Amino acid sequence: MKDNIAELRKIFGDRILEKKEDLVPYMKDASYFEGNIPLAAVIPKNSEEISKLMKICSREKIQVVMRSGGSALTGSPVPNGDSILISMSAMNRILETHLDDGYIVAEPGLRLDDLNNYLSKLGFFYPPDPASSMAATVGGSISTNAGGLRACTYGTTKEWILGLELVLPSGEIVEVGGRTLKRTKGYDITALMAGNEGTLAIITKAYLKIWPIPEEIGRILAYFKDVEKMGRSISELKGRGIIPYIAEFMDKLSLETIKKARNIDSPEGSNYLLMIDIASTHESIDRMLEDAKKIIEAEGPIVIRITRDKDEMAKMYEARKGLYSSSLGLRDFKDEYIEIGDVVVPPSQLPESLMEIESALKEYNLKAVLFGHIGDGNIHANILVDLNNKDHVERVEKFQMAIAKIALKHGGSVSAEHGIGLEKKELLLEELRERNSMEVLTLMKNIKKAFDPEGIMNRGKIFD
Amino acid sequence: MKDNIAELRKIFGDRILEKKEDLVPYMKDASYFEGNIPLAAVIPKNSEEISKLMKICSREKIQVVMRSGGSALTGSPVPNGDSILISMSAMNRILETHLDDGYIVAEPGLRLDDLNNYLSKLGFFYPPDPASSMAATVGGSISTNAGGLRACTYGTTKEWILGLELVLPSGEIVEVGGRTLKRTKGYDITALMAGNEGTLAIITKAYLKIWPIPEEIGRILAYFKDVEKMGRSISELKGRGIIPYIAEFMDKLSLETIKKARNIDSPEGSNYLLMIDIASTHESIDRMLEDAKKIIEAEGPIVIRITRDKDEMAKMYEARKGLYSSSLGLRDFKDEYIEIGDVVVPPSQLPESLMEIESALKEYNLKAVLFGHIGDGNIHANILVDLNNKDHVERVEKFQMAIAKIALKHGGSVSAEHGIGLEKKELLLEELRERNSMEVLTLMKNIKKAFDPEGIMNRGKIFD
Known part of the structure; x- marks a missing residue:
């Protein structure tokens, strides 16, 4: 050695x-x-x-x-x-910019916020927007197939990678995919790298699709007492063909958290906030916001309002993205840690799933902030856990399995956008079992061997 | 047996x-x-x-x-x-429709036009739109990762598959992906099936993402003498953040073909038609068409006009989609066959690529209709070939390799949306060689083995 x-x-x-x-x-x-x-x-x-x-x-x-x-x-x-x-x-540069061809070439260490700060000056953006975009990088977000707030319109990272330069475990440097929107090159190795979590090959360069920034974005803030009403709102919007630019929800404890951390008030009696951003053109933004507002209003929120105030919108967006760190303010003592649940269901299944998740929290006597990307059905739970208390840790583990099972029952998945890593290996197995698809594990192990016959790439992640 | x-x-x-x-x-x-x-x-x-x-x-x-x-x-x-x-x-049903969750469940034999006729009544559509959509099916279009006319906005088939039910070569039935926009389940087997051309597993059910039909669509028809001016038009549009709903081009012989087959006239002196569809809202469609028209006008077309006439738009769209069959009208004798070239370059590289392709046609003394999806840089060549004439067949083969090399030189790929099959295996090898990525062939062979150890799935397709 x-x-x-x-x-x-x-x-x-x-x-x-x-x-x-x-x-x-x-x-x-x-x-x-x-x-x-x-x-x-x-x-x-x-x-x-x-x-x-x-x-x-x-x-x-x-x-x-x-x-x-x-x-x-x-x-x-x-x-x-x-x-x-x-x-x-140290590999964090933007190597090429091709606005007319709709792509950039970047190194894997480039931070997503740095990429978007650069692109925004040119009128473009890179849609994947995980809440950690200040720290998260091009390579890391590909490796976990990161999603974020804009996925209900723009999908996850995998939809934004045109091609990659890879170093294979053998040391060979290859290019997969390319610079064009269309290409057929046999099996889609590029797609396979999305979510590979560093277990197959090393990404050294990425050809990323970019998109024009919408002309106008406006926001609807709707506060609800009942989760069913909030859920029906998003189903009605999407069923009528209104795809929000972002569609987030926060529960009561989330609202208390952002009140404490950022002094953002909510109306009395609010148990849920539905935050819908609509992107449109100069001429249509007001009508589209009004259309969406009417649909949500019919479901009976406590308070509903439209805002176009950029500062207010940015403040709330940052509060939402900062929920992880502000949840730390809920700790009873400083050794408590935040563990994050990350399940996904078809959005129409969200109200029932959330009610069951809330019951599970009670059952295991846990405190968690519930929020997420309602537009794509992604529910996050920031669970407080005392890592020094074995019983507490076990209850959190059981709760994670419980919400995974709730997601599966409602047609969803045990992991939405944070990857599997070390933490969700057991949950992934549960999903494969539940879907009678254990043979997929064998396929994945065979694919791993196809890339990494010596097993030297990030061992023990995703599966054993 | x-x-x-x-x-x-x-x-x-x-x-x-x-x-x-x-x-x-x-x-x-x-x-x-x-x-x-x-x-x-x-x-x-x-x-x-x-x-x-x-x-x-x-x-x-x-x-x-x-x-x-x-x-x-x-x-x-x-x-x-x-x-x-x-x-x-016989497996051609729509099994489930979930507008509010943005997906349908379909069997592989369902024809794309049947799917879209069904969805259009509900205000939704399935974006992949190969010219053969009347015959092409869900399963076939996934297996070739079909693209079509709307790819410059909506991408290719791979971006519209949420999950699949597969029968593996062993006979095991598994589910990969799922019903949600986000999901992390280890390696993305769903993505690997896009473009697998029946060599890995059998698709028996598809969970497909659907999208609301745009409120309004209008068209700009711009006729050019020079290919450079046409090319600059699309670069200018995209560089300024205008992504067309569709962006097609046709060359002089294409225009003659649609004149003959469908009596669609072109202005005197037109060597190229640029057909740009813009999708927008009720309030914005006229302004957006005017904006786009001004940008194209600055490049100096012979004639440019906007149309919102639905019948005229449909007629030209069908003429474009029917170019394969109407190219048959160019045959000098009835045994001639149409072979289709299908290369792709970054759109900004299209004018130079087209000029080189036209030179290659002259060099090999061939007749071909050149057209394609300029918005995503996809160039098609409908080449007339007399299969009984060995010399002719050889010249067509050389021409196919020549246009593949032209595409590679300009940063593109040898195959855009028709797959590799039997026809483009040599071209795929050329691309891998040119990109110093022959090791990818080994990876693909290993992946094939991972799924199909006995080698019983559609042998000899994509690679030997």
């Missing part, structure tokens, strides 16, 4: 970290999993360096783990046993 | 075809490839029957080939050696 590290030093010079204190930050992502200290961490500047690294690692059968923003919520980039950690932080 | 056929008779009753005259129609698709007569053709009614069939075929190592609409253009469903042909024609 010492010889191998010496070899790596020749490739990476001062961009290899070997001291314990330098390596500790790479033990964890944003989840509660404690990983092992990596053997070393390297900070490559280009795909050739990664290729050289992989040739050594495949020869010596040394495991590698990739890390970009470190904002993963399920332990995906947490080193699991001896491994070399590859930090993508 | 006789025993096996007897076993199949028990499963399929009178839905098994064994007589030569009944089997002949299954030897060909819409390409020029002559296949073998299958051992038998079966017409299953459900996935259980297909499961039973596959258990027999995997046990006996008998090859299977799937066929839906028979409109494939590259020989994908052409039986290649001894095989059982599975016709999906």
Whole structure:
């Protein structure tokens, strides 16, 4: 191993970290999993360096783990046993911009907010918008197939990747997909990389589709007492062909949280906030907001109003995206941690699913902030958990399985947009069992072997 | 083999075809490839029957080939050696409709026009729109990842599949993906099925995303003398954030063809027609058409006009979709066949690519109608070929390789939306070589083995 590290030093010079204190930050992502200290961490500047690294690692059968923003919520980039950690932080450039052809070329370490700040000046944007976009990167968001707030119109990351440059475990550099919207090149390896969580190959370059920013965006804020009424509102909107730009909901505890953290008030008696953004043209935005408002009004919210005030809209959007950190304000003592549930159901199934989730919270005597992307049926639960209390940890685990089963019962999935990582492996098995599809696990294991015969890529993630 | 056929008779009753005259129609698709007569053709009614069939075929190592609409253009469903042909024609139902959740559930044999006729009455549509939509089916269009006229806004088929029920070569029935826009279930097997051309598994049910029909659609018809000016028009539109609903072009010979076949006139001196459809709201459609018209006008077309006349729009749309059959009117004698080129480049590269393609036509002394989806850079060439003339056939082959190389040179791909099948295997290899990505072929072969260890699924398609 010492010889191998010496070899790596020749490739990476001062961009290899070997001291314990330098390596500790790479033990964890944003989840509660404690990983092992990596053997070393390297900070490559280009795909050739990664290729050289992989040739050594495949020869010596040394495991590698990739890390970009470190904002993963399920332990995906947490080193699991001896491994070399590859930090993508120095590969963070926008390499090409082609507005007329609708794509950019970016390195994997580029942060999503940096990409969108750049694009917004040009009138374009990159739609995937996970709440962690300040930290989340191009590579990490592809690896988990991140979704976020705009998915009900724009889908998840997988719909925005045209092509990739990959370094295979063998060290070979290949291009998959390409620069065009259409292309047929046999099996879609590009698509397979979306959600691979670093277990198949290393993304070193991404060809990403971009889109023009809508002319106008307006917002409807509707406060409800009853979850059924809120749920019917979104079903009515979508059933009548109104696809919101974003459609979020927050429960009572979420509203209390943003009141505490950001001083945003809610009307008396509100148990749920439905926040609908509508994108349209200059001429149509007012009519479309009014149309949508009328449909929601018919369901009987406590208060409903339209806002076009950009500052107010931005403040609420940030409050919604910041719910993870502000939920920390609900802790009874500082060692409590937030574990996040991330299930998805067809949106029409959301009210019933939410009621069952609320019952499960009571059953396991847990406190959680419930919110999410109602437009695509994605429910998040920020669950407070005392990691030092074994009984508490067990109840949270049982609750996670309970909400997974609720999602499955209503035609949904156990994981929506945070990946599987270490945390949701058991839930994934539950889904495969429930759908009589255990053979898919065999297929996935065979696909893993097709890419990574030595098993050196991010071991033990997604499945064992 | 006789025993096996007897076993199949028990499963399929009178839905098994064994007589030569009944089997002949299954030897060909819409390409020029002559296949073998299958051992038998079966017409299953459900996935259980297909499961039973596959258990027999995997046990006996008998090859299977799937066929839906028979409109494939590259020989994908052409039986290649001894095989059982599975016709999906009896599995053509819409099983569920969920407008509020934005999806339908369909069987693979459902024709795309039948699906869209059904959805249009509900105010929704399924965007993938290959020119063969009258015959093309859900299963076939997934298997080739079909694109069509609306891809520049809506992408190709792969972006509209939420989940699939599959029968694996072993006979196991599994579900992949699901009913929701977001879902994380490990490797995206659903995505891998898009473009698999029947080589991995059998699609028996599809969960397809649907979308509201735009409020208004209008059209700009711009006739150009110069290809550069036409090309700059689309680059300018897209660069300024105007994404057309459809953006088609036709060359001079295409215009002559539709004049002959449908009596549609073009202004004197027109070498190219640019047909841009803009979708927008009631209030904005006129302004958006005017905005787009001004941008195109600045590039100097011979004639430019806007039409909102639905009959005129439908007539031209049908003429464009019917170019394949009307190109037959250009034949000098009736044995001539139309072979279709299907390359793609980033749209900004289209003018230069087209000029080079026109030179190649001259070099090989061939006649071809050039047209395609300029919005996504997809160029089609309907090439007239006399299959009885060896020299002619060879020149067409060389021309196909020449346009593939032109596409690659300009950052594109050798195949856009018709698949690889039997026809484009050599071109695919050329692309992998050109991109220094031959290792991807190994990956694809390994993936094939992961699904189909006995090699019984549609042998010899995509790669050898």
